[in-house]
Amino acid sequence: MRVKKPRGVFDILPDKLEKWQHLEGVVRDLAHVYGYREIRTPIFEFTELFQRGVGEETDIVAKEMYTFPDRRGRSLSLRPEGTAAVVRAFIEHNMHAWPQPVKLYYIGPMFRYDRPQAGRYRQFHQFGVEVFGCAEPAVDAEVIKLLLQFYEVLGLKGISLEISSVGCPKCRNEFTDALVSYIRPQTAGLCKDCRNRLHRNPLRLLDCKEPGCRGLLTEAPVPLNYLCPVCAAHFAALRNELLALNISYNINPHLVRGLDYYTGTSFEVMHAGIGAQNAIGAGGRYDNLVQTCGGPPTPGVGFAVGIERTLMALQDQGIGFPDAAQEGVFVVSVGEGTLRHALRVVQALREAGIRADRDYAGRGLKTQLKQAHRRGVKWVVIVGEEEISRGNVALRAMDTGEQIEVNESELIPRLRAWRA
């Protein structure tokens, strides 16, 4: 039996990859302009990093990690998200001694052992930014602005931004107590999942899609009403910053992020039309994460973008990218013994930096032209016995069918002039 790819992963073929490369270019340009520098961390880390960083109780760590022992029995895991590793690197390289804030971005594959579905894969790709060492709401606003501008540059419409604050651990504990005591008398009306959430992670009750639960929760306490004065002031200041940046948003008091490390600000960008997994980018503040991972107390804020989901959203809207057209030249040889001559022409073009290809087998002229046509090249150079005898080659424009004969030495300057 043929070997097939594992479940939930995919190949990216050239046609598609050109879209990826365009998106990656947008990421790099934008991050650069905003003053972020790229960091690359390993694909795997000690399992403990994610247990401590992401949280042992989260589904991601509890049941979705690719975890395996290395040859000495240490437990390693493929990274399920990007932030924990960046935090580890921040600590390990003493970045707190760098000029603050430290602004980093990353782009690369992540791994989660989930059941595949629209917009969800076992190996997927994220681009994200992290800012360390500045607790100002202005930074929260900056990363949100960067996130939105990313979609804007790509041309994606129909996105919505939702923001909220889950508060610091102190506010969160108060809120959780209030929520549990509010909902406990009505436990019977909750769905099975929510009865479970009540014990494991009461916050998630707010996120339930069951109409019955939503009904019970309309009047329930929300984190925003339990913020301590500091967290409340931060959230108010963030709203002002967003206003200054002309960013429109919805406050979603039921917005809940799935990772334990979030504190305060949280936000999510959604796009309808890519299926049930409609979050295409999300993030928030994590002011305790660096310390939790063994570093000095350092505030942080960042986001992650799902690249596959973003590309899906673009496709859903029929947004094409600037065609990475098959610019280039196809060299056709005609007649006995012209293959060698065609090789020299191809080589000269390539060494001049012009994309050039040819037929290797000396097939018929018609066939070679057909090849050139199908490749979509704009120019064909015909190296034929007749032209060679005059020291020339023929240059044919495939779009107009116009064909002229030029001296071989003029070929490259001529192509260069026309390329503009």
Add this chain to the structure above:
RNA sequence: GUGGAUGUAGCUCAAGCGGUUAGAGCGCCAGACUGUGGAUCUGGAGGCUGUGGGUUCAAGUCCCAUCAUCCACCCCA
């Protein structure tokens, strides 16, 4: 981990109630057209019908299992 749908050529799909050599369109290769692409016509290659069992004289078709894909739940980007 749970539930539903679907697996036939590279792609999109046919094949009566189980019946003889599994077809078509598109694509691919070639020829018509030994010096000119997109059109037309002709021919060719390409299949263990996802895989493994079972029922039957006979299975693409019915049954079971398994794998994969899609969709949804859980969860998340």
